[in-house]
Amino acid sequence: MLSLFLVALASATLLPGGSEVWLARQWCQGEAVGLLWAVATLGNTLGSLVNVALGRYARHLAGRRWFPVSAPALARGERTYARLGRFSLLLAWLPVVGDALTVVAGLLRLPFGQATLLILAGKGARYAVVLWLAEHWLGGYCQ
Structure with a gap:
């Protein structure tokens, strides 16, 4: 389960990974479904929260000349994201795009509790x- x-966790950060394959492998080994679901969901959610934290940290760099987003654009983005963007975190499980969504959520300072619940629900x-x-398609292939 630790693996x-x-x-x-690593799959949800900016590192590459394939947690779905690992999850199906452990399911084939007869591990308890509820426990597998809980461990994978918790690990992946925590990995995404690392991205949110990185975005929050990057926010203090705003205003520097080399920072890629101007202060007015950041303020506009923050208002729009607060209204509409928070629910995009339900898609944080998507490859590549999901990582960006979680970093942006941190950069735009979505409340941590909201981010956690939305990411947790999607994942x-x-x-x-x-x-x-796995149960319906792999059942006959597990040994």
Whole structure:
């Protein structure tokens, strides 16, 4: 289970990874479905929260000449994201795009509790689907 947690955590950060394959592998080994779901969801959510924290840290760099976003653009982005963008975190499980969404959530200072709940919901749903697919498509292939 520790390996699943670590793979899921790393997969959600800017590091590459394939937590779905690892999850299906452990499912094939007969691990408890509920525990697999919880460990993968927790690890992947924590990995995304690392990205949110990195975005929050990067915010203090705003205003420097080399920072890629101007202060007015950042303020506009913050207002728009607060209204509409927070629900994009339900898609934080998407490859590549999900990492960017979580960093932007931190950069634009989405409240940490909201970010956590939205990321958790999206990732939990994704892993539930992966486990359902494993049960219905891989069941006969596991040894």
